[in-house]
Structure formats: C-alpha cells, structure tokens
Amino acid sequence: MTASDSFIPYGRQDITAEDIEAVTEALRSDFLTSGPRIEEFEEAFARCVGSRYAVAVCNATAALHLAMRVTDIGPGDRVVTSPNTFLASANCASFVGATPDFSDIDPKSYNLCADRLEANWQDDTKAVVAVAYAGQAPDMPRIGELCRSNGAIVIEDACHGTGGGFHHEGAAYKLGGHPWADITTFSFHPVKALTTGEGGILVTDNESYANQARRLRSHGVTRAPGDFRGIGSDSPAEMERGPWYYEMSELGYNYRTTDIQCALGLSQLGRIDNYAQRRRDIVAAYNEAFAGLPHFKTPAVTRPEDIDQISWHLYTTLIDFEQIGLTRTAYMAKLREVGVGSQVLYIPVHLQPYYRETFGYGAGKCPNAESYYRHALSLPLFPKMTDTEVGRVIEAVTTIHP
Numbered sequence: 001m002t003a004s005d006s007f008i009p010y011g012r013q014d015i016t017a018e019d020i021e022a023v024t025e026a027l028r029s030d031f032l033t034s035g036p037r038i039e040e041f042e043e044a045f046a047r048c049v050g051s052r053y054a055v056a057v058c059n060a061t062a063a064l065h066l067a068m069r070v071t072d073i074g075p076g077d078r079v080v081t082s083p084n085t086f087l088a089s090a091n092c093a094s095f096v097g098a099t100p101d102f103s104d105i106d107p108k109s110y111n112l113c114a115d116r117l118e119a120n121w122q123d124d125t126k127a128v129v130a131v132a133y134a135g136q137a138p139d140m141p142r143i144g145e146l147c148r149s150n151g152a153i154v155i156e157d158a159c160h161g162t163g164g165g166f167h168h169e170g171a172a173y174k175l176g177g178h179p180w181a182d183i184t185t186f187s188f189h190p191v192k193a194l195t196t197g198e199g200g201i202l203v204t205d206n207e208s209y210a211n212q213a214r215r216l217r218s219h220g221v222t223r224a225p226g227d228f229r230g231i232g233s234d235s236p237a238e239m240e241r242g243p244w245y246y247e248m249s250e251l252g253y254n255y256r257t258t259d260i261q262c263a264l265g266l267s268q269l270g271r272i273d274n275y276a277q278r279r280r281d282i283v284a285a286y287n288e289a290f291a292g293l294p295h296f297k298t299p300a301v302t303r304p305e306d307i308d309q310i311s312w313h314l315y316t317t318l319i320d321f322e323q324i325g326l327t328r329t330a331y332m333a334k335l336r337e338v339g340v341g342s343q344v345l346y347i348p349v350h351l352q353p354y355y356r357e358t359f360g361y362g363a364g365k366c367p368n369a370e371s372y373y374r375h376a377l378s379l380p381l382f383p384k385m386t387d388t389e390v391g392r393v394i395e396a397v398t399t400i401h402p
C-alpha cells in the first residue's frame with residue numbers, strides 16, 4: 001500500500017460543503033434542539049418514503065423501542081425477528097419485557113424466510129420485526145398478510161435501506177411507504193445511506209402511534225390541552241392550567257434528536273436518490289467483476305425487478321474460506337494489507353450470550369443464519385467511493401482467489 005492508496009473502509013459517510021453550511025446555519029440559529037428543523041426533516045422524510053407521519057429520534061434503537069411501546073407489546077408477547085441483524089432488532093422486544101425470538105433466514109436473500117415464519121408461527125407472536133438486510137426487503141407483502149391474519153404487528157426494520165424499495169405485482173413501493181408494515185424504522189448512523197451523526201426515525205400511517213411516539217420521545221410529557229388527563233384535584237397545579245402547564249401520563253424517555261442533526265439530515269436527504277444509484281452502480285461493478293470467481297458468492301436479488309429499487313447498504317459475499325485455504329481473519333488481513341477494509345455482519349443474534357442465557361437459544365436454532373455467518377464478508381460500499389477505489393477492491397479480491 002502506498003501513500004496514495006489510502007485505506008478504504010467498508011462504509012463511510014459523505015459530508016459536503018452544503019451539509020456543513022446547513023449545520024453551521026443551525027448552530028447560528030436560536031435552536032440547537034427541539035426547533036423547527038426537526039419537523040421540517042420529519043415532513044421531508046415522510047414525503048420521501050411516502051408515509052403519513054415521521055418521528056425523528058436520537059437513534060434507530062430508540063425508534064425500535066418506541067415502536068414496541070406504541071403498539072403495546074409487552075410481557076407474554078413473542079416478537080420474532082431475523083437472526084441476521086444488528087442486536088437492536090431483537091433487543092427492542094427485551095426492552096419492553098416481551099420474548100424476542102428468531103426465525104431462520106432464506107439462504108438467497110439472507111432475510112427472514114416467509115415460509116419458515118409461517119410454518120413455525122406461535123400463537124403468542126404479537127409482532128414481527130422484518131429486517132431489510134443490506135437494503136433488500138424481505139417478502140413484505142407475505143409477511144404483512146401473515147401477520148395481519150394472525151393479529152400481529154409488523155415493524156419493518158429498514159435501518160439498512162433508506163431510499164430503497166421493492167416491487168409487488170407491478171407497482172413500486174419504498175421501504176416505509178407500503179401497506180404491509182405498521183411502523184418502519186430507519187437509522188442515520190454514519191455508515192448508513194443518510195447520516196445525522198447518530199439518529200433514527202420512525203414512520204407510520206397511524207396517527208395515534210405517531211402521537212404517542214412523539215410524547216414518549218420526550219418523557220411521556222404532553223403540553224397539548226386535548227391530551228390532558230388532569231392532575232389529581234389535591235394538586236395546586238390542577239387549579240390553573242397556565243402556559244407552563246405540562247402533564248406526564250405515561251413513562252417516556254429522552255429520545256430527542258436535535259436541530260443540528262436534522263439540519264444535516266435535511267441536507268443529506270436531497271442526495272438520497274443519487275446515493276442509492278451510486279451504491280447500485282458499485283454493486284453492479286462488483287457483481288460483474290466477481291461473477292464466476294471460485295468459492296465466492298455475490299449477493300442475489302430475490303426479485304429481479306427490484307434491481308433498480310434497492311438502496312444497498314452492504315455488499316455481502318459468501319466465501320468458502322476452507323476451500324481457498326485461508327481463515328476469514330487471514331483473508332481480511334490480506335485485504336487490509338492492500339488497504340481494503342471488510343466487515344462481518346452479522347453474528348447470529350440468537351447465539352449471543354445474553355440470548356443463550358436468558359432465553360435458552362443456541363446453535364442449531366437457525367441453521368441457515370449460522371451457515372451464512374461462517375462464510376459472510378462485506379466489502380467496501382459507500383457512495384463516495386471512486387471508480388479507482390472500486391477497482392482496488394476488485395483487484396484485491398480477485399488476487400486472493402486462485
């Protein structure tokens with residue numbers, strides 16, 4: 001690696017001069033937090049994905065937690081998600097005292113397999129957290145219909161897929177903007193399609209979910225007279241509900257985002273389609289270069305018509321490390337030697353010590369996810385990658401394979 005061959009990480013944000021200007025303007029304004037940019041960002045984001053309401057929060061873990069709260073998931077309820085996801089997709093069920101559970105993935109898309117979900121359905125399942133791994137949606141219409149017919153809620157975890165979508169029966173839908181999810185969550189962590197530093201958002205067409213999420217993001221407090229239940233009559237506050245008056249009727253959190261972050265989000269949102277296109281172009285270049293490479297599997301698009309819809313977050317390959325005589329650690333080290341980063345996403349969540357010890361899960365529960373994990377490796381993918389960098393990744397990978 002020479003000085004000009006700087007390290008290519010597996011993901012990286014893109015911050016432009018306009019972004020910096022937008023953030024600077026927010027810093028110079030009267031509001032650092034809870035100002036007008038939050039609502040502006042929420043409205044723009046809801047419009048972008050085609051949902052009625054959006055509630056911006058401090059990160060997507062908080063958005064998932066709020067999704068559980070507003071849909072009244074709690075003790076005695078089972079929440080099923082994919083084992084091939086970030087911890088938060090399952091942890092949100094634990095936050096509210098529900099039982100997180102895992103249904104195996106489809107070996108082609110690495111997403112929840114709708115057939116398995118249906119075959120293993122249990123009566124106490126009250127919600128499914130359907131993760132769009134790497135940006136590709138699982139079969140949302142099937143999952144949505146299965147859940148509805150069983151009285152369960154669908155939370156779409158679209159943290160990987162901002163700006164992306166899928167087709168169904170000839171029509172195009174955006175993640176967060178289709179009828180098969182009750183709530184969709186997105187993450188704005190720097191490696192994601194759009195960043196606000198840390199950040200997340202919950203979108204829904206359900207007004208009551210949106211209103212409750214808004215209250216819960218700020219301690220469960222309301223200042224809206226229509227929402228007042230009234231403090232007990234022995235309280236002096238009951239006597240006069242002046243302009244200072246606020247009420248807390250349910251236990252909430254400080255999950256607020258800031259005007260500074262939403263200024264960045266608004267600025268980034270204007271480029272979301274370009275970002276998604278650049279990600280698709282890089283994926284196409286990789287797929288072409290790696291086609292037929294021995295012991296190497298490129299990502300599959302399960303619905304070919306989605307090829308121009310997916311906003312890829314990750315380029316995850318499956319590599320037969322044993323066949324090429326390298327451990328995954330050694331393979332990653334070889335890439336690193338030539339300045340190419342890589343990452344393993346994800347260790348199956350049900351194998352984490354917390355899930356083994358608390359719920360008794362273990363190896364063999366989700367064999368497809370476990371086999372996937374043994375072979376998975378994600379290569380660099382971010383919109384700012386230059387063609388030269390894409391070429392360097394291709395060269396690094398093809399050189400390793402015999």
Ligand SMILES: Cc1ncc(COP(=O)(O)O)c(C=O)c1O
Binds near residue numbers: 059085187188
């Ligand atoms: C699939 C998925 N869900 C949820 C989250 C949580 O997002 P955040 O980091 O914004 O809390 C992530 C973050 O990596 C994720 O990848």
